[in-house]
Structure formats: structure tokens, C-alpha cells
Amino acid sequence: MADQDNNSIAFVATEVIPESPPPARETGVVKWLRENLFSSVTNTILTVLALGLIYLVLKATMPWIFNGLWTTSSLAECREILDGTTGACFSVLTERWNQLIYGFKYPVEEYWRPNLAFLLMLVAIAPVLFFDLPRKLLIITALFPFVAFWLIWGGTILAPLVALIGFVAAGAFFQTFGRSNFALGFFGAIVIALLVWSLGGAMIPEGASENALLPAVPSRDLGGFMLNMMLGLTCVSLSVPLGIALALGRQSNMPLIKGICVVFIEFVRGVPLITLLFVASVMLSYFFPPDATVDLFLRVVIMITLFSAAYIAEVVRGGLAALPKGQYEAADSLGLDYPQAMRLIILPQALKISIPGIVNVAVGLFKDTTLVSVISMFDLVGMIRGPILASTEWNGVYWELFGFAAALFFVVCYGISQYSQWLERKLHKGH
Amino acid sequence: MTTLTDPPKESFRLSMLINDTRYRSLTFQAIAAIALALAIFYLGNNLIQNLRAAGLNISYDFLGDPAGYDINQRLIEYDSQSSHARAALVGVLNTLLVAFLACVTATIFGVIAGVLRLSNNWIVSKLMAIYVEIFRNIPVLIWIIIIFTIMTAVMPGPREFRGDNATSSMVFDLFAFTNRGVYVPMPFFENGLFGNAVLNWVVVLAVAIGSWFATRAVNARATETQAQTGVRPNTLWINLAIWLVPFIALMFIMGLAWEVPELKGFNFKGGIKVGGPLIALWFALSIYTGAFIAENVRAGIQAVSKGQTEAASALGLRPNKVMNLVVLPQALRVIIPPLISQYLNITKNSSLAIAVGYADITATLGGITLNQTGRAIECVLLLMLFYLTASLLISMAMNVYNASVKLKER
Numbered sequence A: 001m002a003d004q005d006n007n008s009i010a011f012v013a014t015e016v017i018p019e020s021p022p023p024a025r026e027t028g029v030v031k032w033l034r035e036n037l038f039s040s041v042t043n044t045i046l047t048v049l050a051l052g053l054i055y056l057v058l059k060a061t062m063p064w065i066f067n068g069l070w071t072t073s074s075l076a077e078c079r080e081i082l083d084g085t086t087g088a089c090f091s092v093l094t095e096r097w098n099q100l101i102y103g104f105k106y107p108v109e110e111y112w113r114p115n116l117a118f119l120l121m122l123v124a125i126a127p128v129l130f131f132d133l134p135r136k137l138l139i140i141t142a143l144f145p146f147v148a149f150w151l152i153w154g155g156t157i158l159a160p161l162v163a164l165i166g167f168v169a170a171g172a173f174f175q176t177f178g179r180s181n182f183a184l185g186f187f188g189a190i191v192i193a194l195l196v197w198s199l200g201g202a203m204i205p206e207g208a209s210e211n212a213l214l215p216a217v218p219s220r221d222l223g224g225f226m227l228n229m230m231l232g233l234t235c236v237s238l239s240v241p242l243g244i245a246l247a248l249g250r251q252s253n254m255p256l257i258k259g260i261c262v263v264f265i266e267f268v269r270g271v272p273l274i275t276l277l278f279v280a281s282v283m284l285s286y287f288f289p290p291d292a293t294v295d296l297f298l299r300v301v302i303m304i305t306l307f308s309a310a311y312i313a314e315v316v317r318g319g320l321a322a323l324p325k326g327q328y329e330a331a332d333s334l335g336l337d338y339p340q341a342m343r344l345i346i347l348p349q350a351l352k353i354s355i356p357g358i359v360n361v362a363v364g365l366f367k368d369t370t371l372v373s374v375i376s377m378f379d380l381v382g383m384i385r386g387p388i389l390a391s392t393e394w395n396g397v398y399w400e401l402f403g404f405a406a407a408l409f410f411v412v413c414y415g416i417s418q419y420s421q422w423l424e425r426k427l428h429k430g431h
Numbered sequence B: 001m002t003t004l005t006d007p008p009k010e011s012f013r014l015s016m017l018i019n020d021t022r023y024r025s026l027t028f029q030a031i032a033a034i035a036l037a038l039a040i041f042y043l044g045n046n047l048i049q050n051l052r053a054a055g056l057n058i059s060y061d062f063l064g065d066p067a068g069y070d071i072n073q074r075l076i077e078y079d080s081q082s083s084h085a086r087a088a089l090v091g092v093l094n095t096l097l098v099a100f101l102a103c104v105t106a107t108i109f110g111v112i113a114g115v116l117r118l119s120n121n122w123i124v125s126k127l128m129a130i131y132v133e134i135f136r137n138i139p140v141l142i143w144i145i146i147i148f149t150i151m152t153a154v155m156p157g158p159r160e161f162r163g164d165n166a167t168s169s170m171v172f173d174l175f176a177f178t179n180r181g182v183y184v185p186m187p188f189f190e191n192g193l194f195g196n197a198v199l200n201w202v203v204v205l206a207v208a209i210g211s212w213f214a215t216r217a218v219n220a221r222a223t224e225t226q227a228q229t230g231v232r233p234n235t236l237w238i239n240l241a242i243w244l245v246p247f248i249a250l251m252f253i254m255g256l257a258w259e260v261p262e263l264k265g266f267n268f269k270g271g272i273k274v275g276g277p278l279i280a281l282w283f284a285l286s287i288y289t290g291a292f293i294a295e296n297v298r299a300g301i302q303a304v305s306k307g308q309t310e311a312a313s314a315l316g317l318r319p320n321k322v323m324n325l326v327v328l329p330q331a332l333r334v335i336i337p338p339l340i341s342q343y344l345n346i347t348k349n350s351s352l353a354i355a356v357g358y359a360d361i362t363a364t365l366g367g368i369t370l371n372q373t374g375r376a377i378e379c380v381l382l383l384m385l386f387y388l389t390a391s392l393l394i395s396m397a398m399n400v401y402n403a404s405v406k407l408k409e410r
Helices: A028-036 A041-066 A075-082 A091-095 A097-102 A114-129 A137-151 A157-175 A181-204 A225-249 A255-270 A274-286 A294-321 A325-333 A338-375 A380-390 A398-425 B020-052 B085-115 B122-136 B138-156 B195-230 B235-253 B277-301 B308-316 B319-355 B361-375 B375-403
Strands: B175-177 B183-186 B186-189 B256-259 B262-263 B267-269 B272-275
Touching: A075 A274, A091 A097, A091 A398, A097 A225, A097 A380, A114 A137, A114 A225, A137 A157, A137 B277, A157 A181, A181 A338, A225 A255, A225 A294, A225 A338, A225 A380, A225 B319, A255 A294, A255 B020, A255 B375, A274 A294, A274 A338, A274 B020, A274 B122, A274 B319, A274 B375, A294 A338, A294 B085, A338 A380, A338 A398, A338 B138, A338 B319, A380 A398, A380 B138, A398 B122, A398 B138, B085 B122, B085 B277, B085 B319, B085 B361, B085 B375, B122 B235, B122 B277, B138 B319, B195 B235, B235 B256, B272 B277, B277 B319, B308 B319, B319 B361, B361 B375
Parallel strands: none
Antiparallel strands: B175 B183, B183 B272, B186 B256, B262 B267
């Protein structure tokens, strides 16, 4: 580093050269394409293959969809208008819309009842799904099952009323005594509820349903997508508490209770749902008292609930096992007894971990409600395979109908799984 | 001075059954036992009363009676005069067949889709995401029916293969895709060693097992040599020879020939017929479960920490070897447990065969036999017993495998 003579340097830049843009191949779309689609020979081949596949699929479906007819009254008419060109015959959807949604026996003039029940369901579910809504809305959620039952099945309002009063009495009893002594409150509440139901049931006059405000609709008249929704919603909401109870039973250190739960869970998980539905349709009535006629809908609800409860139990057990042991010890050291520890410390955390699993079970259960078509209940799939495809007008429109069913299920199931992912992000506390 | 005295010995009081944690669990269990016994008694009593009222009894004698119905897809000899028990056995074999086939193909689909979903090719990974989401969110029953509809309503009937200007033709003159099923050539032996087709196939199987053990021995030797000298001898050609030479020789001796399906009368004759219901069930279960397996595979691969890949690359392994030697063995430990439950799901979902008329155990024993004999309780119980056994066996076998790939720790 000897002394440098400035004069010996031939050229000195006196100003900063402005930044030049990066080369075209290193920026924007081109760079993205090069990195994501054509980074290597294999990748290029894959890209070309994928594009070809997309082209083939679009080429086959797009004219079919956009050429579709929506207003003809039969397949023959549809084919006549299309005259050999490709095009869907969506008219079957518009013409048979009511059957697809409500089944083919639900009285037309009563369609407003399931519709209203559906709207109420949205309101009732909202506070359960979104915690930011005012908690007072939960009252609607609590009332919803009784109102919906009355709306859909009709008949005397006394039946759901008695059921509601039983629950209210049990709840009040538990509020009063459950704080000091959980066991007393819990078992007392069950006894009170049973008492109210049997007394109230005896007081409902014979033939109260005949000239009720809403005409009674028997369960066998329910059908279509409504049936899928009803089965799905009822069974999920019933099987979550049952599943939690089974999971707690399986984790219990009382050998007998643990044994009962393990046998039940493993048995139910080992057999397909169809065999349980067979039990519901041909076998379960043998186990009820001889004079009782238990509705097929109720029998199916019982079996599907037991089925999904076993799966939810395993999910919740995973959540319980994933909690660090310190949480259990902390609850013990605070002097909480078992119900308090579970309710205040263990279950909230365990259920948070189990949310994705529970939602998976719920989605699977909702999809499995289509299986009731096998035991000849006319749900959406049953309607399509039975009355609609067998009718002379629409014999042969497979794609439109099954596409519709697939789309309907996809929207609901995808919606539920997106919700669960949103909930997971929201509940994640960052540790 | 203080003296230590024992606390006064508490005598047992009745309230301790509720308030003392030592006895409380006994109380609860006693209550549970009584409740369970009461429930069983109540249900059993109802059952007995109902059966008596209906004039029924529990008996499995009907299994020996002639079934009186035909089954078109079967692996063993069966005709309508065979017993219900034999029909059930046909059903069991059919269930196992479709479950096995679907497990294999679902794994292939799932692994391909799962790996491609992690591809850095944007289009491919998005396509795979769409595949997974679409198939996971639509009931498998709808997929089975859709594919069955394609098989029966869109494929050409056998008569369209007839005549000089037939609208359909056989692929390579070997395979026929019709609305009744797919007909493929059937291998048979012209001069078998024992004159019995089954025995000949047993010989083929024995040779294959022998080759497998031989290649294992060769590979073990190669590993030993590698451990001693550091150079792994090339075993590819030896292994190929072990597999091919005995096999080709055997085929030559026994005179392998193919029975090609031919259009005779109103239908194809000869060859192996793979019925439409079987294909629908097989393919639908494969793509549906494949979507779930794809998610398991993706989660498994992502669970392997990135440092492992980088370390392997830093050692100079090529991407191919990084995957085979470093990533996959670790990912398998995460993938296999959920894979077991997917296999169980396939086995259980194969009961949906009843929706398309594939004669699996649910369709024979739980369907036609149940309806013909009215023996609901016996049939459903046998059905459950079969599925329980199958589930147990699958999970046992897979747990053994799982234990063998488990991380060996101290």
C-alpha cells in the first residue's frame, strides 16, 4: 500500500451507475416458469404431460357443461334438442330438485318446514363454530334440536316440550347440586330427567298428533339430501359427548370400566358400518321390548352414533395422551377432584389437540350417511339410484345426477375441513 | 418428650364407599357391573321374547342347506346347489381378493400422488392437491357407483364386437373391454407335470419362493463382501438370472399357453373374466383410499427433517439415493401406522360391494342368504365375526412389519 498517485489511474467514475434491472430470465413470469415448471428435463416432461391432461379433461367437460340444457321435461326431449351435439341434460336437476333435496314423499306444501329448520340450523350452529359471536346465541343452539324436531316431524308440540322440560329440570338440578358434589348432581339429574319424561309422556293425550298445528310426517317420508344432513348433524352432535366419555373410560384406572370401553371401541372399529346398518335394519328391533315399534330412522341414528363415537373416542384418547403429564399433576396439586380437573384443565387442552381428528371423523361420518341407501332408505344417493334413474323420463342421465351428488358432498365436506383448518390456526397459541 | 403413636386405626364406614378414593373406584365399578348386567339381561330377555313371539330360534343349520342362487364372480367351484356355507366362503374369498388388489393399487396411487404433491413443479403439485381434495371429500359409495356406471353404461356390449363393421374391437386382439367386464387371456399349461392345474400353479409358486430366498442369500453375501472389502459386487445380473432362468425353463417344460377370449354366441368365452362390479369396486377403492394414503405419505416425507436430506447430499449421494437410503427409511416409520388403518379401511369399505352386486361376503351371507333364510341374527353375527377377524389379522401382520422397521434404540 504505497502512496498512490491519483494521476496514474486512467479513468475514475465520478457518478454512480444506475442499477440495471435483472436479466429477463431472472425475473417475473419467466423466472417463475423456469423455476417451477421447467427446472429440469424431468420437470419439463411432467409439465407437458400435466398440461396435456388438463387440456383433455377440459376438452371433454367444457362443451358438455356449457351446452347443457336446464328446462326440458325428459331425457328424450333433451336428446332431441341437443340433436347429437355434446351437452349435459341438467334439466333432471331442475325438474327433480325437490326430490333430490327432500325425498319423494315429503308433502310439498310442508317444504317450508325443513327450509326453516335449515335456516335455524345455520343460526344455531354459528355460535358453536365462531367463538366471537355473543354467547347468548347459545340459547338458540340449545333450543334448536327441539324446534327442529317439531318442525320436521310435526305432530304434537307436547312431545318436544316434555323432552325440553326434562332437560331443563336436569340442568337446574345439576346447577344446584353439581357444584358441591359432582356425582350427586350428575346421577340426580339423570333420575330427574327420566322422571319428567315418563310423567310427561304419560300425560300426552292419545291422538294428540291428529289435529296438531303442524301435520305429522312419518320418518319413512323423509329423504334426499335432507336425510343426509339430518343423520350427519344428529349423529355427530350425539357422538362427540359419547366419544369423550368412552375416551375417558378407556384412560380410566378402573379395570372394569376400562375393559368395557376397550371392548366396545375395538369391536365397533373392527366391523364395517354396513354391518352395523344391517343390525339397525334387521336385528335391532329384536332387542327392544316386543310391543315397542322403534322407527328405522332412530335405529340408524343409534348405530351410526355408536360407530362414530368409537372413532371419536380414539381421537380424543390421542389428545389426552398427548397432554404432558405435568398438566395432570398440576390439576392434582391444585386439589381439584376428577370431574373438576377434567372439565377445567385436561379436556379443554385435549380437545384442542383433537380438533382436526374430530373434524375428520365428522366429515367421514357425513360421507358415510350415503350408506343408508344400502338398507333402502332414500337419501340423496338412494333417490338417484332408485326413483329417479328408474323413472321413464330420466332413465340414463348418470353423469348429471352423480355429478350433482358429488358436487354437493364436496362443497359441504371441503367447507368443514377448511373450517377446521381455520379453527386450528385460531386456537394455536404459538407454543 | 414426644412419643410417636400410630394414628388411630379407622374402622370401615359406609360413607367411605363414596368419599374415600381407595374404595370409591370399587363402588363405581360395582355400579357399572350391575348396570351392564341389567342391560344385558334386559336386551337378552327382549330378544328371547321377540324370538318366541316370531316363532324363531337361533340355529346355524341353514348353512348346510342348498343356497339356490348363482354367483358369477367366484374363485372356487360353486353352483346354485352348493350350500349357504359355500356361498359364504365364495364371498369371503371375493372380499379378500378385492381387498388385496385394492390395497396394492391404492398404495401405488397414494405413493405416486404423495411424492408428486411435494414436487417443485407447480402444475403437478397443484394437480395432485386437486386429486386428493376431490377424492377425499366425496363419499366412496358415489365413486363406486360412478365407476360402475361407466363400466356398464358407457362400455360397448359384446354384440358391438360382432360383424365386419364392428363399432368396437379388442385391444391387441387379446383384451376385450365390454360392459359385462374385462376379458383377459388366461395362462394354462399344455403338458403340466401332474395333470392338475392347481398343482402346477403350486409348483410355479414354489419356484418363485425359491428364487426369492436365493436372491436374498446372494444379497446378504454381497453385503458381507462389502463390509469386508468396501466394494459391493454387482448382483443385478445374478439376481436376474436366478429369477428368470428357472422360471423360463419351468414354463418351457410345462408348456405355457394362453387362452385368448373369443366372441362366441352372445358373449365372450375363454380367458379370465374380470367382472364390472369387481373392477368398479377395485378401482374406486384404490383411487379413494389412494388420496388418503397420499396425505399420509406427504406427511411422512415432510416429517423427515430437512437436515437429513442436506446431510445426505453433503455426503455426495445423488438425489435418487438420498430418497432411497435416507429419506424413505425414516419416512416409512411415520407412514406405516396410518397405512395400516387405511388397509383396514379398504377391507371394511369393500363391504360396499353390495351396492354394485359384487358377490363379497356382505352380498352373499349378509345379502341373499339373509333375505332367503330370514336368519338375520345369525348372518349378521357371522358377518361381524369375519370382519373382526380380518381386521385383527391385518393389524397384527402390519404391526409385526412396523416393529421390524422401528428405530432400534437402546
